[in-house]
Amino acid sequence: xxxxxxxxxxxxxxxxxxxxxxxxxxxxxxxxxxxxxxxxxxxxxxxxxxxxxxxxxxxxxxxxxxxxxxxxxxxxxxxxxxxxxxxxxxxxxxxxxxxxxxxxxxxxxxxxxxxxxxxxxxxxxxxxxxxxxxxxxxxxxxxxxxxxxxxxxxxxxxxxxxxxxxxxxxxxxxxxxxxxxxxxxxxxxxxxxxxxxxxxxxxxxxxxxxxxxxxxxxxxxxxxxxxxxxxxxxxxxxxxxxxxxxxxxxxxxxxxxxxxxxxxxxxxxxxxxxxxxxxxxxxxxxxxxxxxxxxxxxxxxxxxxxxxxxxxxxxxxxxxxxxxxxxxxxxxxxxxxxxxxxxxxxxxxxxxxxxxxxxxxxxxxxxxxxxxxxxxxxxxxxxxxxxxxxxxxxxxxxxxxxxxxxxxxxxxxxxxxxxxxxxxxxxxxxxxxxxxxxxxxxxxxxxxxxxxxxxxxxxxxxxxxxxxxxxxxxxxxxxxxxxxxxxxxxxxx
Amino acid sequence: xxxxxxxxxxxxxxxxxxxxxxxxxxxxxxxxxxxxxxxxxxxxxxxxxxxxxxxxxxxxxxxxxxxxxxxxxxxxxxxxxxxxxxxxxxxxxxxxxxxxxxxxxxxxxxxxxxxxxxxxxxxxxxxxxxxxxxxxxxxxxxxxxxxxxxxxxxxxxxxxxxxxxxxxxxxxxxxxxxxxxxxxxxxxxxxxxxxxxxxxxxxxxxxxxxxxxxxxxxxxxxxxxxxxxxxxxxxxxxxxxxxxxxxxxx
Numbered sequence: 001x002x003x004x005x006x007x008x009x010x011x012x013x014x015x016x017x018x019x020x021x022x023x024x025x026x027x028x029x030x031x032x033x034x035x036x037x038x039x040x041x042x043x044x045x046x047x048x049x050x051x052x053x054x055x056x057x058x059x060x061x062x063x064x065x066x067x068x069x070x071x072x073x074x075x076x077x078x079x080x081x082x083x084x085x086x087x088x089x090x091x092x093x094x095x096x097x098x099x100x101x102x103x104x105x106x107x108x109x110x111x112x113x114x115x116x117x118x119x120x121x122x123x124x125x126x127x128x129x130x131x132x133x134x135x136x137x138x139x140x141x142x143x144x145x146x147x148x149x150x151x152x153x154x155x156x157x158x159x160x161x162x163x164x165x166x167x168x169x170x171x172x173x174x175x176x177x178x179x180x181x182x183x184x185x186x187x188x189x190x191x192x193x194x195x196x197x198x199x200x201x202x203x204x205x206x207x208x209x210x211x212x213x214x215x216x217x218x219x220x221x222x223x224x225x226x227x228x229x230x231x232x233x234x235x236x237x238x239x240x241x242x243x244x245x246x247x248x249x250x251x252x253x254x255x256x257x258x259x260x261x262x263x264x265x266x267x268x269x270x271x272x273x274x275x276x277x278x279x280x281x282x283x284x285x286x287x288x289x290x291x292x293x294x295x296x297x298x299x300x301x302x303x304x305x306x307x308x309x310x311x312x313x314x315x316x317x318x319x320x321x322x323x324x325x326x327x328x329x330x331x332x333x334x335x336x337x338x339x340x341x342x343x344x345x346x347x348x349x350x351x352x353x354x355x356x357x358x359x360x361x362x363x364x365x366x367x368x369x370x371x372x373x374x375x376x377x378x379x380x381x382x383x384x385x386x387x388x389x390x391x392x393x394x395x396x397x398x399x400x401x402x403x404x405x406x407x408x409x410x411x412x413x414x415x416x417x418x419x420x421x422x423x424x425x426x427x428x429x430x431x432x433x434x435x436x437x438x439x440x441x442x443x444x445x446x447x448x449x450x451x452x453x454x455x456x457x458x459x460x461x462x463x464x465x466x467x468x469x470x471x472x473x474x475x476x477x478x479x480x481x482x483x484x485x486x487x488x489x490x491x492x493x
Numbered sequence: 494x495x496x497x498x499x500x501x502x503x504x505x506x507x508x509x510x511x512x513x514x515x516x517x518x519x520x521x522x523x524x525x526x527x528x529x530x531x532x533x534x535x536x537x538x539x540x541x542x543x544x545x546x547x548x549x550x551x552x553x554x555x556x557x558x559x560x561x562x563x564x565x566x567x568x569x570x571x572x573x574x575x576x577x578x579x580x581x582x583x584x585x586x587x588x589x590x591x592x593x594x595x596x597x598x599x600x601x602x603x604x605x606x607x608x609x610x611x612x613x614x615x616x617x618x619x620x621x622x623x624x625x626x627x628x629x630x631x632x633x634x635x636x637x638x639x640x641x642x643x644x645x646x647x648x649x650x651x652x653x654x655x656x657x658x659x660x661x662x663x664x665x666x667x668x669x670x671x672x673x674x675x676x677x678x679x680x681x682x683x684x685x686x687x688x689x690x691x692x693x694x695x696x697x698x699x700x701x702x703x704x705x706x707x708x709x710x711x712x713x714x715x716x717x718x719x720x721x722x723x724x725x726x727x728x729x730x731x732x733x734x735x736x737x738x739x740x741x742x743x
Binding site: 439440441442444445446447448449450451452453455459460462463464465466467 | 541542543544545564565566568569570574575577580581583584585586591592594595596598599602634635651655
């Protein structure tokens with residue numbers, strides 16, 4: 001290394017750098033933006049009571065389920081569209097959406113799964129076969145509306161863990177579903193939750209019985225493929241007394257010029273001493289650099305710490321979607337229960353995000369912690385919206401909120417909307433917020449050490465997100481980091 | 494190795510360097526001294542390619558090529574290193590990780606094979622021994638929460654790992670107590686070698702008690718006004734910067 005640097009080698013260094021720039025520019029397209037060509041069956045666009053009945057019929061649901069859906073649908077009709085978020089949303093034509101799409105041949109096992117479909121999963125890097133075993137991940141893959149394959153069912157069953165698609169759960173474990181479905185997010189909770197309750201087509205169901213620690217990380221990959229299809233999944237996770245589970249969902253969608261609607265509902269129930277960790281890596285198609293296309297991601301996620309000493313932790317890395325509207329929340333009902341929310345939300349180009357959490361403290365000595373990191377680049381808008389509520393009975397409850405925004409460039413925006421309601425004088429609420437820019441000094445420091453501009457930005461952003469990435473399961477932390485790098489390409493200069 | 498000729502540079506429209514010329518050969522240690530506002534830090538920043546410094550006339554050749562035409566990261570890969578007067582904090586980024594990224598980026602740019610983490614760790618261990626730095630420093634975020642002395646030592650440690658050909662130390666001695674100064678000086682001395690040159694920018698001569706320079710230059714009002722050996726620094730210590738420059742041709 002001490003050899004005298006020749007003119008040639010310095011020129012080579014410069015050339016290498018330029019070539020890297022070209023390669024990066026070429027690779028800047030959305031890596032998951034391919035479309036799988038397989039034959040689809042589905043319902044024509046439109047929504048009325050008949051559509052709801054048809055969905056329920058296709059899924060061979062019991063009568064109570066059909067009624068449940070219809071009730072939600074009727075409620076939905078009476079509800080106004082929410083407009084309080086700091087989002088600019090073009091009107092959505094709910095009659096133009098098809099509410100059910102499924103691959104034509106209904107697969108019964110992995111061996112029967114359409115090879116094109118498996119290829120899709122491979123492109124996405126989902127470990128469905130033996131790779132799953134190596135990675136120790138059980139995957140319930142949801143392709144459009146039907147769950148096509150659930151791995152590790154057996155091993156999980158031996159531990160007493162139920163992990164299957166929501167459709168199966170409704171058929172096979174109706175008592176459990178009936179007991180818990182809608183118990184955290186009622187059908188009429190909000191506009192999109194009501195819509196989801198009426199038309200949800202599938203999703204995941206997890207049940208961890210008393211005292212069981214789930215032997216592996218559970219993971220679901222959702223993927224929207226069919227054009228003009230809204231995806232409405234419904235996920236329910238129940239951890240009985242002393243049970244532990246860690247669940248991860250990853251999301252991608254192919255590139256389309258039209259906006260697509262994704263309105264999911266996730267409900268978590270933690271009984272006494274139970275712990276649920278729910279991690280999301282969301283990479284839905286964000287639209288192109290001019291703001292055309294992209295997913296509308298309107299999601300209701302709520303956890304219920306129903307038992308004493310229970311804990312629910314949400315970790316999310318949100319890099320995709322044209323519009324993100326979601327507030328994973330925790331109801332802290334049990335005494336000494338703990339709620340956590342760790343979030344990284346990145347917006348670029350014309351993406352909009354209005355995301356945050358709600359921590360509702362009801363029980364004594366309940367604790368919550370919120371760490372939200374927002375990164376804005378391009379002309380994007382990124383808002384944190386959070387509610388911390390200390391109810392009358394929340395003796396000695398505590399909350400700590402930390403909200404940091406990082407701006408890249410001059411045309412983006414970051415906003416923080418913290419709401420606090422404290423009805424118990426012994427409760428303590430702390431809030432810290434910072435807004436920073438990647439400084440010229442930081443950039444020059446990195447570059448003067450030999451690190452190029454884009455790598456420097458990735459590194460600084462990665463450092464900014466460290467606190468949240470630490471909460472993700474190891475392999476997904478790596479994925480999240482890569483995702484940020486890809487999403488930020490072209491953010492400098 | 495480095496040849497600066499009639500360099501003129503502006504910052505925010507104000508001319509700071511006004512015809513600076515300097516030649517540095519491999520193996521030499523040059524000290525640049527001068528009063529505040531003379532353009533010392535500007536020289537370091539222009540050489541390493543910081544934005545906001547506009548060169549209006551003159552040239553800088555490094556190993557025969559036009560240094561000013563290169564991006565900062567290319568200069569780094571070509572062997573130019575700037576030890577910052579105010580090292581920058583990068584929250585959440587591990588010090589070792591940062592250093593490995595820099596090390597490998599430079600190797601990649603030179604067409605050399607990158608080091609994996611084991612190889613790099615071995616290298617870092619060796620350098621730690623030479624620099625007498627505790628490895629606790631490695632596990633922290635880049636300069637975050639470091640004391641003034643720790644930051645400066647970290648700069649020297651980075652230099653030890655990156656093994657530059659031309660090391661520019663911008664007021665590395667400022668803000669250091671005598672023990673920290675000795676540590677930093679020991680580090681620099683350990684890195685002196687026949688194929689490495691040093692440009693030490695300093696306000697005080699005390700660093701030169703520990704790192705003895707081959708040449709001392711006085712920079713005043715944007716130009717080198719006097720050059721000499723170590724004794725020039727001692728003379729400055731005695732008489733101050735006032736009245737200097739008369740001996741040099743304007």
